[in-house]
Structures are given as structure tokens and as C-alpha cells.
Amino acid sequence: MFFHIVLERNMQLHPRHFGRNLREHLISKLMKDVEGTCSGRHGFVVAITGVESIGKGLIRDGTGFVTFPVKYQCVVFRPFKGEILEAVVTMVNKMGFFAEAGPVQIFVSNHLIPDDMEFQSGDMPNYTTSDGSVKIQKDSEVRLKIIGTRVDATEIFCIGTIKDDFLGVINDPTTI
Amino acid sequence: MSLVTDSPVHSSSSDDFAAFLDAELDSNSLVSSPDEEAEDEESNDEEDAEDDKDLESDRKKRRKVEMLESTLEQEESTSQGTVEQKTEVSVEVDICQHPGSYGGMCYKCGQKVEEESGVTFGYIRKGLRIGNDEIDRLRSTDMKNLLRHRKLYLILDLDHTLLNSTLLVHLNPEEEYLKSQADSLQDVSKGSLFMLEFMHMMTKLRPFVRPFLKEASEMFEMYIYTMGDRPYALEMAKLLDPAREYFNAKVISRDDGTQRHQKGLDVVLGQESAVLILDDTENAWTKHKDNLILMERYHFFASSCRQFGFNCRSLSELKNDESEPDGALASVLKILKRIHSMFFDELGDDLAGRDVRQVLKMVRKEILKGCKLVFSRVFPTRFPADNHHLWKMAEQLGATCLTEVDPSVTHVISTDAGTEKSRWAVKERKFLVNPRWIETANFLWQKQPEENFPVSQTAKEE
Numbered sequence: 109m110f111f112h113i114v115l116e117r118n119m120q121l122h123p124r125h126f127g128r129n130l131r132e133h134l135i136s137k138l139m140k141d142v143e144g145t146c147s148g149r150h151g152f153v154v155a156i157t158g159v160e161s162i163g164k165g166l167i168r169d170g171t172g173f174v175t176f177p178v179k180y181q182c183v184v185f186r187p188f189k190g191e192i193l194e195a196v197v198t199m200v201n202k203m204g205f206f207a208e209a210g211p212v213q214i215f216v217s218n219h220l221i222p223d224d225m226e227f228q229s230g231d232m233p234n235y236t237t238s239d240g241s242v243k244i245q246k247d248s249e250v251r252l253k254i255i256g257t258r259v260d261a262t263e264i265f266c267i268g269t270i271k272d273d274f275l276g277v278i279n280d281p282t283t284i
Numbered sequence: 285m286s287l288v289t290d291s292p293v294h295s296s297s298s299d300d301f302a303a304f305l306d307a308e309l310d311s312n313s314l315v316s317s318p319d320e321e322a323e324d325e326e327s328n329d330e331e332d333a334e335d336d337k338d339l340e341s342d343r344k345k346r347r348k349v350e351m352l353e354s355t356l357e358q359e360e361s362t363s364q365g366t367v368e369q370k371t372e373v374s375v376e377v378d379i380c381q382h383p384g385s386y387g388g389m390c391y392k393c394g395q396k397v398e399e400e401s402g403v404t405f406g407y408i409r410k411g412l413r414i415g416n417d418e419i420d421r422l423r424s425t426d427m428k429n430l431l432r433h434r435k436l437y438l439i440l441d442l443d444h445t446l447l448n449s450t451l452l453v454h455l456n457p458e459e460e461y462l463k464s465q466a467d468s469l470q471d472v473s474k475g476s477l478f479m480l481e482f483m484h485m486m487t488k489l490r491p492f493v494r495p496f497l498k499e500a501s502e503m504f505e506m507y508i509y510t511m512g513d514r515p516y517a518l519e520m521a522k523l524l525d526p527a528r529e530y531f532n533a534k535v536i537s538r539d540d541g542t543q544r545h546q547k548g549l550d551v552v553l554g555q556e557s558a559v560l561i562l563d564d565t566e567n568a569w570t571k572h573k574d575n576l577i578l579m580e581r582y583h584f585f586a587s588s589c590r591q592f593g594f595n596c597r598s599l600s601e602l603k604n605d606e607s608e609p610d611g612a613l614a615s616v617l618k619i620l621k622r623i624h625s626m627f628f629d630e631l632g633d634d635l636a637g638r639d640v641r642q643v644l645k646m647v648r649k650e651i652l653k654g655c656k657l658v659f660s661r662v663f664p665t666r667f668p669a670d671n672h673h674l675w676k677m678a679e680q681l682g683a684t685c686l687t688e689v690d691p692s693v694t695h696v697i698s699t700d701a702g703t704e705k706s707r708w709a710v711k712e713r714k715f716l717v718n719p720r721w722i723e724t725a726n727f728l729w730q731k732q733p734e735e736n737f738p739v740s741q742t743a744k745e746e
Contacts (some may be wrong), residue, residue: 160402189394191307199409199531199533202410202422202425203384203391203405203408203412203414204391213409215386215391215412216388217383217384217386219391220391220392227429227585229426229429229430229505231529231530233532255394256390256393256394257395258387258388258389258396260387263387264389265386265387265389265411267386267387267389267390267391267394279354
């Protein structure tokens, strides 16, 4: 799920950036530091949408660096248990398949793939129904349900299932 | 504390829900929660500062509630069986054996799993761990699949087996010419000598490696298993398999093994009875020697020769290379084909019970079949002869070893043409060969022409 929230961060800025463009430097550094990272509490920071306020800078003794408390708005993405997601398959093997929805990696094990789909090895490993009408392979798009998440300081692990009504392949790359 | 846990008010589920919210919601809740707690538990004065204790007691409460509920359910079901649906659900949850986990969660039921059983499969994906029973299950289902496709497993080592690498700083002046001859990294499928500047390395693929991989991929599901680190292994896999058709996520490096300085088949999802290994280092596979086909080491760079204590000039210095059609890879491919056809075609219909290790032994035994060997001045005196590696090697190759000469002997193995047995061999017109004759036959899986391994006159007589 996506959220638009306000976060705060203390930014350290090198003295060489002090001047007319201080604010621009600060914001570009903020984007570089924060976008694409993951925090256990909020999930992935997708994009910074605006800066609410920049507090008073505090000069550090010795180094000359200045610390600014910055409040910014951003879009974060955090998967939840029970959520339905659409994801792209990245790897298929005999244990199941891995799919990604944006920055989130989801593992769907063969226990949670419908029983009528069987693993086929080869240079393009895939899961296929016995009549061959449905196939999951690399780059397939699937709709899945998250049944478990673990959010670490740096990454998010998700377990998904397609063994339920209205879940499974929604777009097969070979038919395009 | 005991007061809190025992107080009946707190075993209600709404309290539970509040605790859940506390954990899930953002930082504001941290500020507000002590207040809430204080309101709730007016009787307790010590609560103010002790958030940790609060949390702990909350957790205990929750556990207690769960236990209560489950016992209730059991009682109900045993007495009447009225709430069948409810019990069914709980049974289903309990029954999950947690076959494996991804990121610390069972990949079947999504619950967090704590115990550290099973084997980590980090080379497939970080955080993936599979329990032993599940591994067995996967192996046996995969085996059926594999046999249907007439394939076996093949584990390939990288260094000195499929290629040879050296650090750029270890190139000596005579090898500097290689830098200008390196092939382009744009289209690696054609070249064989690569300079990987970002890794400070130069890599030479063994001659015949591409046809080898292509043909082997039709008979085997192939893995790379190297003692190198992960980035190196992946880089080499890119060179060997630019189209990613052979080693799809089957690259195992030393970071993925379960034992230090050892390679093991426990991280390979294939049944041991169907695995063949190509490696140049026997010691790495102490537990799986029967699966191993030992390779002659490929030393292209001078640094690699020195590393193994050879003082001869390297192939790179001689501007030479192994022969494409008769090199080690070409001869081992013939062996692989032989084993494959024996496994699937010559040994009857009972595929499931077959063991490739037995087949490997049988093929090996054909090499020196019918030879009767006598060793002369090969083993140190008093050394138990039948314990020597050459003796064992000869027997594995199908030869018969004797300690004394007799008319049925066909070969005398000696390092010295002046010994009694050597002279006997010359007189009786038997073959007199160097011990390297056996070793070469072992590497090349073929009986070698005897005249290529003459025994030199000893230094003593010179």
C-alpha cells in the first residue's frame, strides 16, 4: 500500500555548499540519501514530494559540518499481510517463484501455487497447467496475495500465494 | 507485575487490539501510550516510566489469552463437536510443518519461524532456507522430472577446470602481450581471453569449453560450484554462459557452502545418486569422492603454475594452449557421454534404482582392463604397497596389481630402468613405463600409448 507521509531527518552538509544554493544542495542531498531506501517502520521511500521546513542549522565543532533538521513529505510503499498485489515474475525454480512489485520481493512457494500447475525445467523454467493453457515464467505478470511480511531495517521480505480465487497470471509475455 | 497479568480486565480482547495497534502505528503512539496505560491501570503507581515492563506484560497476557482460547476449543470439540469449523481452522494452522522459510517466515503459511533447521540456499535468493524433509521431497520430485528428460546433474568447478584466472598485478613481463590480445567484453560468446579491469583480473577460458557446455547441457542439469567468492563466480558465469541458458541461478560459491574449505552436495537440490562432479581438487569433495571425476589442472598463467609449485614455463609464456580436439575437456566430454548412455541405455529398465556412482566406477574399470602391473622402485621401501595411491588408482582403473613378476604381467611401472624388475621387463618384452602412465590414463580416462612414457636411465649410472 502507498502512503503519503511527513518524515524528518537530520542532514549534515559540508561547508563548501554554504551560499546562495544551500537549500538546493540540501534538497538534492536529501533525495540522494533517502529515495530508494527502506525503513522498518515505513517501508520503502519511493519519492520525496516536497520539503515542509528546514530548521536551524547547528555547526559541528571541529569539522565545520552543519546539521539541519529537515521535514519532508514523501510517498512510501509498505506491503501488508492480506494485501493483493500485482507483481512481475523474476525467477522461477523448483521451489516456487520470485516476483517483484516495485522494490518489494515476494516469494510464492510451490505449496501456494495451485496443485494443477506443475514445474517444467529447461532453459526457461515455468509452472504450467496440465492442458498448457496457463503458464508462469520469467516476466509473467501475476496477481497475488501477501500472507506474510517481514520488514527489516534495509529490506522487506514477503511471502505470497496464488492459491485462491481470482489470483494467478494476469498477463503472459509470450502472448503479446 | 503479577497483579497486572492476573487482573481480569486485561484479558479482554480489546486490550489485545490496543497493544497490536501500539506496535503497528507510527511514533506518536509511543508518546501517548504511557498515558493510556496509566488510565487503564490506576491501581498501579509504579507504571509511569516502565514502558518495557508494560509491553512484556501485554505479551504475556496475549499468550495467556491464546492458550485459554485453545484449551476452550479443545474442550468444546471433545465434548460435543459443535464448533467444527473453528477447530478445523486451528488444525490447519497447526499442521503446517514449516517446510522452509524466506526471510524468517514459513513460505507455506506465512508465520514467523524461529528455529534454525535445514540448509540455507543463499545462492538462489538471500534469506531462503529449506528444511531437510522439504529438500528430500524436492529432490525426489525433481529426480523423476529429470529422468523423464534423460538428464543427470553435473557440478562444475571453475578455476583450473573450466578456466584459469590471474590478478593483473601477477602478470609477468613475458605475459604483458596478453593485455593487447584480450577479447572484447561486448560479445563474450566468441572470445576466450578476457581482461576484467574492474576486478583487476584476467581470465582465460579453457579451450573447448563452449562446445563442452553446449553438449553437456543436453545430458545434464549443470551447476557451478567454486571456492571463489560470489561476485567472482557470477562474473565467470557471465563469461561462460552469456545467454544464461545453462546456469540459471545455479551458481554456488564458497559463501554458500555449509562447511569451510569443503564443497558439499547438501546445497545442491539433486539426489546424490544422480550427480557427477568435475573438479581438479580431490580434497574439496571428501564426502563425495565417488561422484567425482578428477580433472587435469588447467594452468594458463604463470602465476597459477607458481602457485602450485611448478617451475616450468606456463602456456601463456610459451604462447601455447591446450589442444581443442584432444584437450582435457574434450576427453572428459567423451566420458560423460559414455556414462550417460550407459546409465540410460545399457543397464536395463530400472532407472529409479540406478546409481551414477556405480556407473562411474564401471566406466573407470574399463580403462586399464586386462593389464597386470608390477611396481618397481615406485613406493618407498617398507611402505604397505597396496595402500599407495598409485596402487589404488591402478586398481580403480581396472588393472590388477602384483608385488612380484610372473609371466602373466603385462606392464612394469618404474622410475628407474636399472632395477631388477625393469631389466626383466626389457628381457621379457613387457612394457616398461613411467608411473605417469597410470596418472595420465586416470586423467584422460584412456589407456595411453606406452611408448610415450619411457623410463629414463637412472642418475646413478650416469
